[in-house]
Amino acid sequence: MNQLRLASAALNQTPLAWDSNLANIVAALDAARASEVSLLCLPELCISGYGCEDAFFAHGVQQTSLDILAEILPATKGLAVALGLPLVVEEQLFNACAFVCNGLLIGFVAKQCLAGDGIHYEPRWFKPWPAGKVGEVTCFGESFSVGDVMFDCGGVKIGMEVCRDAWVVERTGKRLAARGADVILNPSGSHFAFAKQEIRRDIVLRGSRDFHVSYAYTNLLGNEAGNVVYDGGTLIATRGELVAVGPRFSFADYILVHADVDVDATRADRAEANLPIIELDGATLDCGFQLPSATKTIAPTQPSPWDTSPPSKEEEFARAVSLGLFDYLRKSRAGGLVISLSGGADSATVATMVWLMTKFGVAELGYEGLARKLAQIPQLAEASSAEEIVGALLTCVYQATRNSGETTLKAACTIASAIGANFLEWNIDAMVDGYVDTVSKAIGRSITWKGDDTALQNIQARARAPGAWLLANLSGSLLLTTSNRSEAAVGYATMDGDTAGGLAPIAGIDKAYLLEWLKWMERTGPEGIGPLPELAVINAQTPTAELRPVSESQTDEGDLMPYRVLDAVERAAIRDKLMPVEVFQAVQDRFPEYSKEQLGIWIERFFRLWCRNQWKRERYAPSFHLDDENLDPKSWCRFPILSGGFERELAELRELLTDG
Structure with missing residues (x-):
């Protein structure tokens, strides 16, 4: 033999x-x-x-x-x-x-x-x-x-x-x-x-x-x-x-x-x-070389218990982002991590990934091994639990305005406490009001919600960025942005506001999946780590940007469309390269609960927002490639910044819906 x-x-x-x-x-x-x-x-x-x-x-x-x-x-x-x-x-x-x-x-x-x-x-x-x-x-x-x-x-x-x-x-x-x-x-x-x-x-x-x-x-x-x-x-x-x-x-x-x-x-x-x-x-x-024969028996290496065939997408997502984040942190030599924690699903996901990163790292390397790999953060050497490591690594800040609610503040505080992160909070109304007053005086008129809705939403998001950057710069930390792929597709994010940061860990995954993954993390969690039950405070909410007055009852899906529809339209239009009429034909049977007129409105909204916001996708912070449906123009999906905006094709869709 x-x-x-x-x-x-x-x-x-x-x-x-x-x-x-x-x-x-x-x-x-x-x-x-x-x-x-x-x-x-x-x-x-x-x-x-x-x-x-x-x-x-x-x-x-x-x-x-x-x-x-x-x-x-x-x-x-x-x-x-x-x-x-x-x-x-x-x-x-x-x-x-x-x-x-x-x-x-x-x-x-x-x-x-x-x-x-x-x-x-x-x-x-x-x-x-x-x-x-x-x-x-x-x-x-x-x-x-x-x-x-x-x-x-x-x-x-x-x-x-x-x-x-x-x-x-x-x-x-x-x-x-x-x-x-x-x-x-x-x-x-x-x-x-x-x-x-x-x-x-x-x-x-x-x-x-x-x-x-x-x-x-x-x-x-x-x-x-x-x-x-x-x-x-x-x-x-x-x-x-x-x-x-x-x-x-x-x-x-x-x-x-x-x-x-x-x-x-x-x-x-x-x-x-x-x-x-x-x-x-x-x-x-x-080669002039005789391959040596082994003299002792060693059992072959076996896969991890969680790595079944086919593998769980939830496990793969948790482990891929955690490892990507860990290596980015150590190879960039950053002094820690900062998250603007809004109390919503996206920022909670990113914070949870930092917690998982420490859990996986400690399980494999031990406390000393993890501290050696992150030697640029000397305070890790004193940590004796995963939560203490998170405390040495991560600072979360909740930046309230008069449009914020107690629900999101409580949720942000709960998640930060559960994972062991440092938690800060402050109010940015004075900064927002200062910008609004300054520009109002310069242009000679009042800036109002009735006439300037988008601008007033965006200034709140942008006013949060300087404080978060300052906090990160104080310790040479990496500011993590919390944009997801669904938002990237339609530009539902404020450039230089909630997109501010040096790394976007979840920009490669769609919002509908994120919401499901958070439920899995609340109840099950990765093999060997288990759940994070405190995520219940996130999963009980309806996603909202909290940028309009409370009386408006703003929701993300109300601004855009149901996330399931958005993601289906995105895949048909961008992954499968279908034109608007073809997208309508591809998704119509999947959503019988909506009228064809409503689907048509959403499909047209998607194409218009997609074309209008390519410049934002070009400027997003680096993100992790997680599947072969990515929208990142730096690694997967190229699209012109300026285009004709599918005007002819959208006219064909409107004609189809009118004739039908």
């Missing part, structure tokens, strides 16, 4: 953070050696970081990546390792993976299928490598093969599908299998999206089954560069069965998973299937 211990390691890297990236790689190598791993797969571009953007073009970044590779080589003694970096070949830049055996560089595999959709812009920086081509590159004074190559380690043939190479119909692995691959490694940088892990599982399982190989998939971990969260979730499969599944959303610097696989068994499967083997001259490199 020809067994080898196959491993993958997820790494929490940062673009251009050469020393910490190197430290994480070496730590993973040391852990692999201690576990008697034979063959280790590390993520794509893990040396430089995946999210270097246009810095990939810099000669210094390209050269430093090779310099770091040279520093890594001695740490690979006794191992065969694949790890990613940008590589220049014949004056063109490629997304490449180095293959290293026992301290020696053997060659490079270059990615063939670049990711150029959604949040990915790889074709901007890299060239795709042609299938079947093998070239040469000079580094460290020697010439190495590069391109569509495999590696022979003591008779075990190893190939690579680099991330997207495995997601296309004609997978690279199919050709590798035809060339006799025993093991396929997949070094990936695969961003988190809801339920995406199910697709990865299928890719890995089908790869191991259809290609008759053992298959190791690895991934990046954490908030690498600001907007994108990587969930880790490494997978190892052999003969169509998952044999190791790594935990996702870990707060650790790296996560190593491994399993013992039988090369003879996969070869027997391939022989039984009578698959012909095709040899390509020069495409398989002899």
Whole structure:
């Protein structure tokens, strides 16, 4: 029986953070050696970081990546390792993976299928490598093969599908299998999206089954560069069965998973299937290295108890945002967090995420480990509970006006107390009145609710921003804004008011889902953490901006439309790219409780607000990419700031409703 211990390691890297990236790689190598791993797969571009953007073009970044590779080589003694970096070949830049055996560089595999959709812009920086081509590159004074190559380690043939190479119909692995691959490694940088892990599982399982190989998939971990969260979730499969599944959303610097696989068994499967083997001259490199056999038995890594198949969206949302927030906080070196806590659903969600972040962090790292990772906040060292950590991290402020109610004040105070946050409150009426009086005198008339409704609402929201910014600046803290995706779609937020902040943790999720998630958090909560019952004070309310006089009984849905309708229209119009008449036809049957005339009014309102407010979406604080329906123009959904506003198409909708 020809067994080898196959491993993958997820790494929490940062673009251009050469020393910490190197430290994480070496730590993973040391852990692999201690576990008697034979063959280790590390993520794509893990040396430089995946999210270097246009810095990939810099000669210094390209050269430093090779310099770091040279520093890594001695740490690979006794191992065969694949790890990613940008590589220049014949004056063109490629997304490449180095293959290293026992301290020696053997060659490079270059990615063939670049990711150029959604949040990915790889074709901007890299060239795709042609299938079947093998070239040469000079580094460290020697010439190495590069391109569509495999590696022979003591008779075990190893190939690579680099991330997207495995997601296309004609997978690279199919050709590798035809060339006799025993093991396929997949070094990936695969961003988190809801339920995406199910697709990865299928890719890995089908790869191991259809290609008759053992298959190791690895991934990046954490908030690498600001907007994108990587969930880790490494997978190892052999003969169509998952044999190791790594935990996702870990707060650790790296996560190593491994399993013992039988090369003879996969070869027997391939022989039984009578698959012909095709040899390509020069495409398989002899590593001169015998993969070591493990001498001790170690149980393979198992998934977290909550990470079922399919995973719960509530769990994924809680863990993805918490990890994204944690890494943003530590990598930005902010001195803490500030939230303008209104007593409504959105700000309560963001505050709850800070609480969950500390809960998850303490559960995995312990109090001392969490304090070490957030060393820029020294007061954390004295904390002995999650709530004390929240108190050292987070300050919440309730900024009342005469239009605020006791309900929201009580709700804000209740939530802040429940999670352990510092809570402040003050009244901004004097500031609002000062602005109104100043402008009224300048223009020579009174500003009134009857004639100036929107302006009077907006000045209240804007008057809250300076105090929140001042509070954050006093401690070098990060001001969190609380806008959600539904508000972003229609611009239902005041620029430089409630959008003020350096990070928008929930701008990637719709309001209808947020309201459901808060109920789940009140009653159930994440596995191992449990609920936050005090959220009942939030869930009992009807969402309202509280910007009009109390007598107006303002509600968000009254200003806009029911959130369920808004989100359905948004998906049809923006995700599915339907025109107004098509949107009406797509959503009409879903909402029989509303007349076609009312739906038509709401659809027209959506399109007009969408077009009018693209400039706001361009200016929102960075947000986390949570699903492939994002509206963030910096990472997913591009739309012109100035447009024709769908005038012809909306006229067609009005004509349809009139004729019908």
